Amino acid sequence: MSILIKNGRVIDPASKIDGQYDILVEDGRISKIAKDIKEKTANVIDAKDKIVSPGLIDIHVHLREPGREDKETILTGTRAAVHGGFTSIACMPNTTPSCDNAGTVKFIIDKARKVHMANVYPIGTLTKGRLGKELAEMADLKESGCVAVSDDGDSVPDPSVMRRVLEYASALDLPVICHCEDISLSKEGVMNEGFVSTILGLRGIPNKAESVVIQRDIELAEISDARIHIAHISTREGVDLVRTAKKKDIKVTAEVTPHHLALNDQCVKTFDTNTKVNPPLRTADDVKALKAGLKDGTIDIISSDHAPHLDSEKDVEYKYAPFGMIGLETSLAVSIMELIDTKVLTWPQLIEKMALNPSNLLGLKRGTLEVDNAADITIIDPKAEWTYTKDMVMSKSINTPFLNWNFKGRAVTVISGGKIVMRDNKL
Amino acid sequence: MARKKSAKWTKKDLLGLEYLSQEEIDLILETAESFKEISERPIKKVPALRGKTIAHLFLEPSTRTRISFELAAKRLSAYTIGVSGSSSSILKGETTKDTAKNIEAMKVDMIVMRHSASGAPYILSKAVKAGVVNAGDGSHEHPTQGLLDLFTIKEKKGRISGLNVSIIGDISHSRVARSNIWGLVKLGANVTLCGPKTLMPVKIEKMGVKVTYDLDEAVKEADVVNILRIQLERQKSALFPTIREYVRKYGITEEVLKRNRKRDVLIMHPGPINRGIELSQNVADGPYSVILEQVTNGVAIRMAVLFLLSQYKGGK
Numbered sequence: 001m002s003i004l005i006k007n008g009r010v011i012d013p014a015s016k017i018d019g020q021y022d023i024l025v026e027d028g029r030i031s032k033i034a035k036d037i038k039e040k041t042a043n044v045i046d047a048k049d050k051i052v053s054p055g056l057i058d059i060h061v062h063l064r065e066p067g068r069e070d071k072e073t074i075l076t077g078t079r080a081a082v083h084g085g086f087t088s089i090a091c092m093p094n095t096t097p098s099c100d101n102a103g104t105v106k107f108i109i110d111k112a113r114k115v116h117m118a119n120v121y122p123i124g125t126l127t128k129g130r131l132g133k134e135l136a137e138m139a140d141l142k143e144s145g146c147v148a149v150s151d152d153g154d155s156v157p158d159p160s161v162m163r164r165v166l167e168y169a170s171a172l173d174l175p176v177i178c179h180c181e182d183i184s185l186s187k188e189g190v191m192n193e194g195f196v197s198t199i200l201g202l203r204g205i206p207n208k209a210e211s212v213v214i215q216r217d218i219e220l221a222e223i224s225d226a227r228i229h230i231a232h233i234s235t236r237e238g239v240d241l242v243r244t245a246k247k248k249d250i251k252v253t254a255e256v257t258p259h260h261l262a263l264n265d266q267c268v269k270t271f272d273t274n275t276k277v278n279p280p281l282r283t284a285d286d287v288k289a290l291k292a293g294l295k296d297g298t299i300d301i302i303s304s305d306h307a308p309h310l311d312s313e314k315d316v317e318y319k320y321a322p323f324g325m326i327g328l329e330t331s332l333a334v335s336i337m338e339l340i341d342t343k344v345l346t347w348p349q350l351i352e353k354m355a356l357n358p359s360n361l362l363g364l365k366r367g368t369l370e371v372d373n374a375a376d377i378t379i380i381d382p383k384a385e386w387t388y389t390k391d392m393v394m395s396k397s398i399n400t401p402f403l404n405w406n407f408k409g410r411a412v413t414v415i416s417g418g419k420i421v422m423r424d425n426k427l
Numbered sequence: 428m429a430r431k432k433s434a435k436w437t438k439k440d441l442l443g444l445e446y447l448s449q450e451e452i453d454l455i456l457e458t459a460e461s462f463k464e465i466s467e468r469p470i471k472k473v474p475a476l477r478g479k480t481i482a483h484l485f486l487e488p489s490t491r492t493r494i495s496f497e498l499a500a501k502r503l504s505a506y507t508i509g510v511s512g513s514s515s516s517i518l519k520g521e522t523t524k525d526t527a528k529n530i531e532a533m534k535v536d537m538i539v540m541r542h543s544a545s546g547a548p549y550i551l552s553k554a555v556k557a558g559v560v561n562a563g564d565g566s567h568e569h570p571t572q573g574l575l576d577l578f579t580i581k582e583k584k585g586r587i588s589g590l591n592v593s594i595i596g597d598i599s600h601s602r603v604a605r606s607n608i609w610g611l612v613k614l615g616a617n618v619t620l621c622g623p624k625t626l627m628p629v630k631i632e633k634m635g636v637k638v639t640y641d642l643d644e645a646v647k648e649a650d651v652v653n654i655l656r657i658q659l660e661r662q663k664s665a666l667f668p669t670i671r672e673y674v675r676k677y678g679i680t681e682e683v684l685k686r687n688r689k690r691d692v693l694i695m696h697p698g699p700i701n702r703g704i705e706l707s708q709n710v711a712d713g714p715y716s717v718i719l720e721q722v723t724n725g726v727a728i729r730m731a732v733l734f735l736l737s738q739y740k741g742g743k
Contacts, residue, residue: 194629197629198628198633199605200545200567201567201568201605202565202567270549315524317544317545317550319545320544
């Protein structure tokens with residue numbers, strides 16, 4: 001069946017299109033982009049006053065399956081993804097067992113195919129069992145479908161192991177996603193170290209716990225010629241290091257989460273454990289630096305670091321709660337609020353960071369609306385006003401500080417591989 | 428008993444001095460003044476809280492604060508129950524919130540909570556209708572200690588505004604320091620903090636205090652020196668080299684006090700004291716020490732707090 005999307009503002013950064021066009025989808029592919037397409041047989045979607053974007057891609061998601069299906073499953077996680085406007089996601093390997101073997105990779109891919117909501121791309125581990133000691137079978141991981149490798153949640157503590165990881169991965173042309181945290185500096189920390197942690201009497205995590213490891217990994221990337229991607233960058237120091245490294249043509253990219261743009265350490269004053277996240281919510285000054293980094297291209301990608309946790313795990317004293325918040329369903333709206341409404345980014349720039357750049361990093365050949373590409377399309381109503389309420393959450397967990405926030409702008413219709421998976425906000 | 432009519436109590440809980448206005452602090456101090464005399468009577472009991480039930484939820488070891496709260500409640504005729512960490516179902520895996528909710532289900536009017544985690548009473552206060560009194564949470568606040576310190580200073584010096592108050596020791600881990608700073612700054616004192624840099628939390632100057640690492644500097648012009656307990660195990664986490672060096676750099680001795688230019692400095696300590704470490708024997712028991720008076724005043728302050736919270740009429 002064919003689908004015709006009419007009258008929308010089509011934005012495709014890859015082909016530098018930004019204007020009113022119609023898009024025709026046939027056999028799961030984009031077959032035509034033109035003004036005023038007439039196609040009688042097609043299922044017509046009126047996209048007047050809406051933005052027609054390449055399907056959004058989130059490269060930093062914790063699906064929790066296998067192992068913690070009580071927090072999230074591939075089904076609920078991909079439903080949340082579609083609900084938030086994402087047609088593709090990459091999932092982190094800190095599952096149980098960890099995704100350090102072809103069997104787990106295949107399990108995830110098969111399950112995601114059956115569910116058929118968003119495309120799921122597994123990320124393999126850097127080291128066996130994510131223990132930071134021995135190299136994972138990265139060639140096997142790649143052959144079975146991994147698009148990147150990471151020990152996300154932990155840094156590889158030993159620099160010489162990290163060096164070997166980078167060398168080995170670079171020979172396979174696998175991007176290495178770096179969780180940068182010096183755990184001896186962050187030890188026992190539960191929030192950003194600063195004036196707020198001082199008055200709350202909570203143990204702080206200094207900015208330098210992130211930046212010393214970003215610096216280390218950049219240095220090691222330089223000697224190993226690897227491609228590194230800095231996950232969830234949160235500090236001014238980190239942004240500066242990446243900016244400098246890019247000028248030296250080191251192969252480094254970086255991502256930021258929407259919550260590190262919208263929230264800061266002041267939010268912890270309520271002791272709301274949904275604000276407990278790693279890296280922690282930083283200061284207003286760091287937020288400024290992150291936005292500047294997005295604007296000047298230092299930060300390439302926006303990703304949610306969607307990290308579901310049980311209510312019961314979060315309903316404890318601040319220092320005992322696990323780190324993490326869900327984000328798939330608010331990522332776009334928070335980004336609009338923080339970046340479009342404040343004129344940090346234009347719409348084409350935002351879509352570049354939420355679709356094209358993620359695709360390019362992982363080599364997905366998606367993230368564009370060019371003819372013959374897989375028909376992954378997200379239709380966004382930039383004016384839709386809505387409130388993120390508990391009953392609309394598609395994720396299995398509700399650990400988010402954005403509950404009951406009012407937003408303007410959201411994905412309304414999502415097409416994944418030529419199939420309408422959400423129409424007018426209905427999955 | 429000349430209570431000003433300027434401030435009224437409007438809060439369900441006492442969570443910290445950060446959350447109180449200067450007027451509210453004054454109101455508590457004035458109320459405590461009127462309650463202090465009750466403890467001097469042969470029959471130390473008034474009916475102010477008759478029929479009220481107060482649960483003392485002490486999930487971290489405490490002697491002085493717990494006894495002080497118990498006495499305060501009993502002298503106001505409240506009915507009290509005590510739960511301690513070792514006897515509670517916390518050990519059976521129940522969350523603090525569940526424990527508190529269950530206590531509340533038995534219709535308790537107020538919960539006094541001591542907890543090792545910063546913010547625990549804050550979270551509790553949002554979950555229960557009962558009034559919550561923070562009896563010390565992690566390194567966050569110990570508001571009744573802060574208030575009794577203010578009370579003691581005011582009683583001895585007649586005022587707080589304009590006084591030089593130095594707080595010495597492990598500021599980083601001290602809830603007493605934080606509550607004192609909030610209260611003292613709000614009431615117009617000049618606060619100086621002094622201790623090893625490793626025990627000084629970042630950006631603390633933003634609270635409106637001066638920081639020095641030189642003890643003489645902190646003691647020289649002080650009207651009040653409040654000395655904090657040094658946790659001996661901190662040395663093991665590389666926070667200071669040895670007890671010996673700590674005593675030499677930051678121990679308060681008669682020798683150190685000779686360099687104080689004020690003739691009537693107040694020596695305070697929240698207890699328990701490590702005698703011969705942060706405070707020498709002579710100074711602890713000397714003429715400037717008001718340490719036991721702090722303890723006496725603690726009961727009056729806690730009576731005032733429990734009484735005022737019982738006046739809260741709900742946020743209808």
